[in-house]
Amino acid sequence: MSVHEALDRLEETYRLMVSATLSDRLPDAAEILALRQRFAIEFGNLMLALKDDLKGQGNHSLHDEVLDRLKTLRIRLMSYTLAWQPAQIEEDPLAYREAAEGMAEMVQRFITDTRTLLKHAASGRDRGEP
Numbered sequence: 001m002s003v004h005e006a007l008d009r010l011e012e013t014y015r016l017m018v019s020a021t022l023s024d025r026l027p028d029a030a031e032i033l034a035l036r037q038r039f040a041i042e043f044g045n046l047m048l049a050l051k052d053d054l055k056g057q058g059n060h061s062l063h064d065e066v067l068d069r070l071k072t073l074r075i076r077l078m079s080y081t082l083a084w085q086p087a088q089i090e091e092d093p094l095a096y097r098e099a100a101e102g103m104a105e106m107v108q109r110f111i112t113d114t115r116t117l118l119k120h121a122a123s124g125r126d127r128g129e130p
Helices: 003-022 029-055 060-083 086-091 093-126
Strands: none
Touching: 003 029, 003 093, 029 060, 029 086, 060 093, 086 093
């Protein structure tokens, strides 16, 4: 799987999570937990794709930059997930929704920034730049 495909799948799962957490209805903790698990799988797929697709092609600096951003995102997501277990979500769904909005913005920013980096790197390769 390419980095672009892995990023597409991560974004698709992210959008499902946003829909589940930020819709007009109260958050369903079981649905959110299932989507978190799916997101973790897609997150792992993206890490593997980075290694195979970027590092394998000799694009070490881009690989390292995206991996650093991914690691930062992972740490923040882990902290958020630990703070918002199903019991906490059910106890205070409005506070959870507020916290989820901040995480959604951060994930979207990561996806957008990563796509920009990949596009910029591809256009540089097209011009013969390393």
